[in-house]
Amino acid sequence: MRFKGKSVLVTGAAGGIGLAAARRFAQEGAKLLLCDVNGELLEQVTAELVVDGGEAVSFVADLSDESQCEAMVARSVEIFGGLDIAFNNAGIPTDISIPFSEFSGDDWRKVIGVNLNSYFYCMKAEARAMKTGGAIINTASVASLVAAPNMAAYVASKHGLAGLTKAAALDLIKQKIRVNAVCPGFVRTPMMAPALSMEGAEEQLGAAAPIGRIAEPEEIADIVLFLASEEASYMVGALVSADGGVTIQ
Ligand SMILES: NC(=O)c1ccc[n+]([C@@H]2O[C@H](COP(=O)([O-])OP(=O)(O)OC[C@H]3O[C@@H](n4cnc5c(N)ncnc54)[C@H](O)[C@@H]3O)[C@@H](O)[C@H]2O)c1
Incomplete structure (x- = not known):
């Protein structure tokens, strides 16, 4: 029960890594504000956590819009009286069938808007709400560290997020707020479902990692909870790889 009574915000909570982390936080006593742009799915998972005995409230928002990020954080403060931990995790992929020179400006702005801009908006609002310090964890990626073909917007957004x-x-540690990021490799989530549905894809993606398999979302969630906990009290600005060894080669 490392998070008993703590006010915790999770974005991109309707599925995948966000949902796995939300479940773990709920199991450890957190009071959760769960946010996602997919309202229908978010209501379902929030109800599921509450039935299982968790304390969870949903907030539907498009986090590429700064005012919606501010409203989300304000709601968390209104309901739980403050904010202790934020797991910023919402994200979208890029269409890897489109070559670099044909990728549209609109699609570029959309990816940067969700995968990078929203993290700035969220952290700004969260830092103001964390009056006595706290912890912020961002979901970066192997794409924060290396590039991949036909993924310029995603790679740029995640490299930007590493720098951000x-x-x-550096700035927020002065307010006793520790900011860190986790950098997952291939994880079995709804985002990866189309790729994984192709014959032989799971074996191929798994073989690209020295560990020989893709990750389950719970394996990333466990790292997020560690970074959020007092066990990580000396970790500031770390980019923690969780990629089965992809980036050591
Ligand atoms: N799955 C992987 O292999 C992998 C690898 C590295 C990094 N990541 C990152 O992990 C994070 C979580 O992704 P996932 O794999 O769990 O996929 P996912 O699609 O299950 O989860 C992403 C969630 O973000 C939500 N979202 C998208 N746009 C939003 C917006 N504008 N506002 C609010 N919510 C929005 C989606 O509705 C979805 O529920 C993402 O940032 C992704 O880039 C995933």
Whole structure:
């Protein structure tokens, strides 16, 4: 029960890594504000957590809009009286079938808007709400560290997020807020479902990692909870790889 009574915000909570982390936080006593742009799915998972005995409230928002990020954090403060921990995790992929020179400006702005801009908006609002310090964890990626074909917007957004995490960590530690990021490799989530549905894809993606398999979302969630906990009290601005060894080669 490392998070008993703590006010915790999770974005991108309707599925995948966000949902796995929300479940773990609920199991450890947190009071949760769960946010996602997918309202229908978010209501379902929030209800599921409450039935299982968790304390969870949903907030539907498009976090690429700054005012909606501010409203989300304000709601968390209104309901729980403050904010202790934020797991910023919402994200979208890029269409890897589109070559670099044909990728549209609109699609570029959409990816940067969700995967990078929203993290700045969220952290700004969260830092103001964390009056006595706290912990912020961002979901970066292997794409924060290396590039991949036909993924320029995603790679740029996640490299940007790595820099933003370090810069925010430097500024916010003065307010006793620790900012860190987790950098997952391939994880079995709804985002990866189309890729994984192709024959032989799971074996191929798994073989790309020295560990020989893809990750389950719970394996990333466990790292997020560690970074959020007092066990990580000396970790500031770290980009923690959780990629089965992809980036050591
Ligand atoms: N799955 C992987 O292999 C992998 C690898 C590295 C990093 N990541 C990152 O992990 C994070 C979580 O992704 P996931 O794999 O669990 O996929 P996912 O699609 O299950 O989860 C992402 C969630 O973010 C939500 N979302 C998207 N746009 C939003 C917006 N504008 N406002 C609010 N919510 C929004 C989606 O509705 C979805 O529920 C993302 O940031 C992703 O880039 C995933």
